[in-house]
Amino acid sequence: MIWQFDLILLTLVVIFALISLRVKDLMGASIVFGAYSFLMCLIWAGMGAVDVAFTEAAVGAGVSTVFMIATIYNTGRMIKPRPQDMSFKLLMMLVVVITGAFLLTAVNDFPEWGDPYSPVNDHVAAYYLTHSMSDTAVPNVVTSVLADYRSFDTMFETAVVFVALIGIYGIIRRRRKQDDSDSDTDALPPYDPSESLIIRQASRMMVPFMQIFALYVVAHGHHSPGGGFQGGVILGASLILYSMSYNLPTLFKKMTEKWIILLSAIGVLIFSGVGVICMMLGSNFLDYSVLSQILPATDSVMARSHAMLIVEIGVAFTVMCAMVGIYTSLASNGRFDKGL
Amino acid sequence: MSILDWIAVLFLFAGSFFFLGTAIGLLRFPDFYTRTHAAGKGDTLSSFLILAACMCYAISHSHDGLGTVLLVLKLLFIANFIGIGSPTATHAIMDAGYETGVTHWHKDKAK
Known part of the structure; x- marks a missing residue:
């Protein structure tokens, strides 16, 4: 630094x-x-x-x-200024100033940056740093903490991503029958980038490489920065790029709405399913080491490493479908036929 | 410092120079099209030059054979993606501006 x-x-x-x-x-x-x-x-x-x-x-x-x-x-596109009385703004400013003052008083109590004796560093962090390699054979401690030691948190984070997708679907999904009154967009003038050959060809060159890189990020998260969340976002971004450079129906030919929902649910299912299998084999929920009984040619250390990969794949499924689902529902205004 | 280091310094200076040109062009050109043109071209070229500087630095400073090759390959891939992505993005912005009727700048219209 x-x-x-x-x-x-x-x-x-x-x-x-x-x-x-x-x-x-x-x-x-x-x-x-x-x-x-x-x-x-x-x-x-x-x-x-x-x-x-x-x-x-x-x-x-x-x-x-x-x-x-x-x-x-x-x-x-533009903010429409809303006439508000001055007293409301002053009240809001007062609230913000008081909250900010409280927050600023708490700054003094923080430990120094990188202080080895801060509460964060002298509890379990040292154990993770020293035992990650011998416990799980994963050199990237972030991945082993995220997907093994603290996998309960990560499982519910994945569930939160899934719930976000479901929530956005529930709010803006519309039935196709009753949509005669929604050409109300005063937003951007109509411009269709899918008419441009240059953009199409460039995206055809980029999308496959992006997807391969995303798979690499998912699978190589044990050894380098990356993992299910990042890889899933890159996969989703590649599909979003595809649908932007062509159009939405082209994307739906490859990946229908049903598959988006289904795959995002399958991602959560893979994660929690691994946990349930661990319970069935007679251990705690998400205690991967017992998986060595069913995974071929693994001891209890490598089982944790491999189970992390399975779990990351589940995360990647959910995150990818959440990204694509949110984008398609926002871009088509909930109609899923055309847009952006 | 070896020769490769000096070449890296040269590339870095050239890249910074073209970045400076991009920024000046973006601020000083008269209309939308010329500004986008400055951003697209200068940005791509200076990114290439700085990536080339990174490659020279990597070659002269790391001594594990395969690792260096992989590093240089990754930088080449980044250069490739910038080479495809940046001009295409510039084209997309310009095309969108043209389709939606952004007017050109003419010399006699200048204030």
């Missing part, structure tokens, strides 16, 4: 956050927000949290910007 570099990055982050709040054009605001996420990604990478940086780059700077633009496409 070079502190000058960090200072520049943190200053820029604050500036970008303020800009994205101030800009009246929502399209510009979401682009600035993407740049903000990318700077955060650089800060994570500088702190050594490469896995977090990877996720931030894929989710924050990549896919969430696309989600916001898809939302703008169906709502409206």
Whole structure:
């Protein structure tokens, strides 16, 4: 860490956050927000949290910007100023200032950055760092903590991603019969990028490589930064790129709505199914070491390593389908026939 | 410093120079099309130059044979993706602007 570099990055982050709040054009605001996420990604990478940086780059700077633009496409591009009385704004400012003051008083109680005696570092972290290799044969401690030691948390995170998809479907999915009154978009002028041969060919060249790279990220998460979440987001992004450069019906030919929901549920099922199998073999939920009884040619250490891969694949399924499902429902305004 | 290091420094300076040109062009050109043109071309070229500098640095500073080759290959892949992605994105933005009727700049219209 070079502190000058960090200072520049943190200053820029604050500036970008303020800009994205101030800009009246929502399209510009979401682009600035993407740049903000990318700077955060650089800060994570500088702190050594490469896995977090990877996720931030894929989710924050990549896919969430696309989600916001898809939302703008169906709502409206400009902020319409709402007449509000001044006293309400002053009240809100008072609330924010008081909350901020409380938060700032808590800053003093934080331990120093990287303090070896802070509560985070002297509890279980040392055990994970020293025993990850001998317990699970996984050199990347982030993966072993995420998918083995703390897999209960990760299972419910996956379930949360699944629930988010279901929630968005439940809110904006519409039946095709009753949609005669929804050409109400005052958003972007109609422009169809799928008419451009250049964009089509470029995406045809990029999408397969993106998918292979995503599979590599999923499978190689044991040894390098990456894992189910990052790989799933990249897979989802490749499908989103495909549907943007052609159009939505082309994507639905490859991957129908039914499969999107089904595969995202299957992802959660794989994760929790591994846990249930562990219980059936007479151990605790998600205690992978007993899987050596059914996985061929593995001892109890390698069983944990292999089970992590299975679990990460489940996570990747869920995350990929959540990304594609959220994008398609936002871009087509819940109709799933055409859009963006 | 070996020769490769000096080449890397040269590439870095050239890349920074073209990045500077991109930024100036983005700010100073008169209309949408010329600005996008500056962003697309300068950005791609300077990314290439900086990646080339990274490759030279990697070759001269790491000594495990296969690892260096893999590192350089990864950088080449990144260069390949920038080479495909950045001009296509520029094209997409320009095409969208053209289709939706952004007007050109003319010399006699200039203020």
